[in-house]
Amino acid sequence: MCCLLTFLFTPLPTSAIFTLIAIGLTAFFYVLTKPKAVHPPIDLKRQSIGTQGGARRSALLKDDTLLSYYYEDAKTLYEVFMRGLRVSGNGDCLGYRKPNQPYQWITYRQVADRAENLGSGFIKKGCKASPEQYIGIFSQNRPEVKQPIRREKTDLSLVVCDKPDKASVLLCNCEKGLTPGLKIIVTMEEFGDDLKERAVKCGVELLLMKDLEYLGKENFKKPVPPSPEDLSVICFTSGTTGDPKGAMLTHKNIVADASSFLKATESTIAPVASDIEISYLPMAHLFERVVQTVVFCSGAKVGFSQGDIRLLTDDMQALRPTVFPTVPRLLNRIYDKIQSGASTPTKKFLLDLATTCKFAEVKKGINRNDSVWDKFIFKKVQDTMGGRVRLIVTGAAPISPNVLTFLRAALGTQIFEGYGQTECGAACSFTTPGDWTAGHVGAPLPCNLLKLVDVVDMNYFTSNGEGEVCIKGPNVFGGYLKDPEKTAEAIDEEGWLHTGDIGKWLPNGTLKIIDRKKNIFKLAQGEYIAPEKIENVYVHSAPVAQVFVHGDSLRVKDIYVHPEMLSVENGLLTPTLKAKRAEVAKYFHSQIDDLYAKIQD
């Protein structure tokens, strides 16, 4: 007190006055530009609550009643879309672009009209307005895709393709007599006479989507809206092991999952009609569809990427999205790019300083892009994403805590991590808004209970808070198409979906995934090895693009270097860019045999 008074009453030298004015101005601008912190909707130290049978539920719920829907007038995907039409005031809905051109938009009403015309066209061609009527879709993400069902496993009589070359693939199967049930192929893009002739020879009718919509318009039938229990989509999932299985998801499943996101974000950063999502993850994957459900429910817009991952930043700069659903592989790439940009010790020092300063704000719940650090250090990378992203959701694979923490600071956006699988409508746990910590997959979503069960042969016991993650709630699917055996393996008699992932409850009620039940092999010397863990170590080495570790419990070790990347196109990666382990092992069968043969010599 004494010192302060002396200081105030001593006449100040001019330079000190300027310094004080400068500090005052800086503080003034700081207060002016300082954005509000996100206030977590629940106590972050207590994110889930124990309930019957050792299960845990979201702390966002008042009691044990699980959330099935968020809006009374949006309980099916049809109603979700109609709600979007209403709350957006028939705003723009779907966007697409041709190379190097701006995005073009079609409105909610236009989408609804085209969907109704197309539906009427299907009926005119003999389809029934019923959930038992399957329609296959073989296409990249684009505005025409509304009800994707991939592959021919379902004895489809009608398949919609985007490009004529996909129709050609289907016709090849017809010519081999593999798809006797196929009667009609519809393409979104124009096809040539040769393709038409091939179709005629196989007894298949080849139609242009535009013509089918016109036919539907001429023979219009009023829509028969689905009920929440009706089948919405059959999602073919191979996971990383085994044959494709058709997971059957109802409207209720998908709406429950999307509604949980709305519930979790309602008090903080819930999507609004002005939001724009960039859609580049395949719609055949539930993650993307649930995000779109959230977007449509809110009357917001979806802009489709051109479908080439190399053009994604170009698309993002043209679209300037605010919502970015993505996978760790892509976020890792952004991280690597920023880090390798800090090529000199000075640059590295500044980057680290900027990150530390911004992360100090993130810890207080502040995510922003207008601090002094953003202007000088992070603006460039924010601009490559269009400069307006405010919400990133990552899922489909675990993200490293380092990368997550760094990007939360650098990008100045909320980054949420979801964990789950197709069979639970994409996610079952999710980062709570305002939680800036990493190393866990968040709390149970309000639509489901989570519990752990013992996995005795791997030494995981619920008495230690560890075990296989099981899910129960309105988001859990009905089963696999025509596969009661696999269905019974996935869902037990009490309705719990067994995920195959090993989880651990953390003291603050969040879940951490620590292992996987499958993908484990025993070395000849008796040790257990999880190949994915080893891969995650090797892949950090710069010359290594991808690693695949294969093990046979009876033999030992060597290495083979392959010049070609595993990709979705060559069938060795899942659409979410995870290795299909069984397929990769089959593909490299001869190389693996050679390696083993060499060792035995």
Ligand SMILES: *[C@@H]1O[C@H](CO)[C@@H](O)[C@H](O)[C@H]1NC(C)=O
């Ligand atoms: C910062 O992010 C907001 C969205 O949260 C966006 O509207 C704004 O344009 C961004 N500002 C800059 C300078 O990029």
Ligand SMILES: *[C@@H]1O[C@H](CO)[C@@H](O)[C@H](O)[C@H]1NC(C)=O
């Ligand atoms: C939750 O617990 C984990 C493990 O103790 C910790 O790393 C994390 O920071 C915690 N998060 C919060 C928000 O308390």
